[in-house]
Amino acid sequence: MMLSPFVNPKIFEHDVEAVPTRNGYGEGVVAAGKKNSNVVVLCCDLTESTRSLAFQKEFPDRFFEIGVAEQNMAGMSAGMAACGKIPFIASYAVFSPGRNWDQIRVSIAYSDLNVKIMGAHAGISVGPDGATHQALEDMAIMRVLPHMVVLAPCDVHETRKAVLAAAEYNGPVYIRFTREKTPIITMDNAPFEIGKALVLSEGTDVTLIACGPLVYEALLAAKELEAEGIRAEVINCPSVKPLDTATILKSVRKTRRVVTIEEHQITGGLFGAIAEFLSSRFPVPILPVGMPNVFGESGEPDELLEKYEMKADRIIAQVHRLLHAAK
C-alpha cells in the first residue's frame, strides 16, 4: 500500500499514538489568539472539556464564560464579530449548533459574520453519555446554511490546523471534534486548506472518502482490501463544505465507485455532500458508512462504532457490495 508521505508512518502499528482531536482546538485557538488579538473565546460552562481552558488562562480578558446559554452565546458572538472580533464559540455539538441553530442561522450565517462554531464531543464515540449527547446531525444542519463552512478534521494535528485556518478565513465556520483519544493519522507538516482534500493512499478500484477520526478505519479497510487484491484510494475529506470537487472527481473518474465514511447520520452529512455533487457531475454508485437514520445509546465508543457499523469491516463489506454489483 502506497501511503502518502503526509501519513503517519506508524499508522498501522498497534501502539500508534492516540490523542483527542479536541486537544487540537485547545492548541490551535491559543496559537490563533497569539497571532491576532481580535480572537476571543466564548464558552458555555464546558471550558475544560472543550479545551477552551488554555485560552482562558492565556487571555483571561478575551475569554467570556456565558454559562449554560448557547443561544445567547451565538447571538453575543455575532455582535462581537460585527465589531471586528473573531469569536470562537465552544460547547458540545449537540448544544451548539444543536440548541442554537436559529441564532446561528439568523444572527451569524445570514448576517455573514465572522464567527467560528466549535462543536465538541461530536459523533457516537462520546459513548456512555448516550444518545442525547451524541451529535450525529450537526454537519447536516450546518451544511444547509448558506455562507457556512463545515470542517471535520481527522486528528489532533489537522484540528489544530483547521482552527488556525478558520481564524484566518473571513466568514462563519463550523468545526466538529471528538472526545476520545484517536490515532494520529497525519504528519505535522501535512497541508491543510479549507476546501481541500488529501489523498492518503492511491488506488484504482474504489474511492473511500472519509472525514473525522474514522479516516483511520478507512485506512485499515484499504490495507485489508489490498490483501484481497482490491486497490482502494483513500481520501481524507475534512472540508465537507466546500468540497474539494477536483480531487474527488479525479479519483472517481479512475475508480468509478465510492464508499463514504463518517461518524454522522448518513443523511445530510458527508454522504449527502458527495452524492449531491457526483449525481450531477459524474454519477457513479456510492454506498455510505455512517449512522443509519437511528439514534444511538450508551456504551463504550468501540462497542458503539461496532454495533452501528462504522468500523473497517463494514467499509470492506460496502466495497464488496459495490464490486459485486458491478459484475
Place this chain on the structure above:
Amino acid sequence: MVVLQNTISKIEKAATDIRIAIIDMLLEAGSGHSAGPLGMADVFAALYFNIARIDPKKPWDEKRDRIILSNGHICPVWYATLAQRGFFPKKELLTLRKLGSRLQGHPHRASLPGIENTGGPLGQGLSQALGIALALRLNKSRSRVFCLMSDGEQEEGQTWEAIMCAGKYRVSNLTAIIDRNNIQIDGPTESIMPLEPIADKYMSFNWHVIEVDGHNVRQIIEACDEAAAIREKPTLILAHTIPGKGVDFMENDYLWHGKPPNKAEARRALHELRTLRGHIMSEHE
C-alpha cells in the same frame, strides 16, 4: 442636561414625518406591521435626531453609537427614520418588501447604511447588542449601544439569557428600550403571557430601570442621559407606548399589530397625521 423646547419640537416634527412615511410605505407594500412602527416613531426620532452619536455621511464610523433593533418586524419605522435622517434616499422607502429591494421585510444587517443587525425571529437582538457592548469595551471605545425590543419578545428564553449575562458583565454602555405597548399578535400581552412586573424582574437581574412615556420626547432624552451616567449596570428604559400612535382608529387595537392599511384607511391616517398640531392646515381629504 437642559433640552431646549426648540429641539423637542424639531424631534416631534421628525416623528410625524416618520409616521407619514410609514403609512405611505405600508400602503405601497401591501403587507407589514402598522401598530408597532407608529408607536415607536417618537423613540426612533429622539434617538436618531438627538441622543445617538451617529453621522449619516459616515454610517459605519467606528466611533458611532450602535442602534440595534431586536423586534425586526417594526422595521418600517427604522427605515423611515434612517431615510428621514439622510442615511439613504427617501424615495427608496416605497420599495419596502419588493423584489430586489434593500428594504427587506425584516432587516438584514448592512443591507442599508445604518442597519446594524439582522432581526425578526424574536429574542435575538439583546444578545447581539450585549456582544457589541463587550467588544466595544475590549476596544476601549466610548460608543454606546441601544437595543430596541418589543414587550412580546420578553417571552423568549434567549432574552432572559442575555439579561442575566448583561447583569453579570455590568455593561454600562448598553441601554435597552422596551416598547411597552401591551399588545402582541394574538392579543393583550397580559392575557397571552403575563409579563409584569417587568421593571422588578430587570432590577433583580442587576439592571438599572427607568420608566418613561414613550411619546414624551423630553422624557426619552432625559432617560437616555440618566442611563449614560449609570456605572456598573446596564439600563432598561421601559417606554410605555400606544400602539398605532397618531392614527386614532389604529391606536390600542391589537388587530393592527400585523397588517397594513388599505387605500381608504391610509388616506384617513395620512390626513390625521398631516393635520396633526396644525402643521399643514390646508390638507384635503
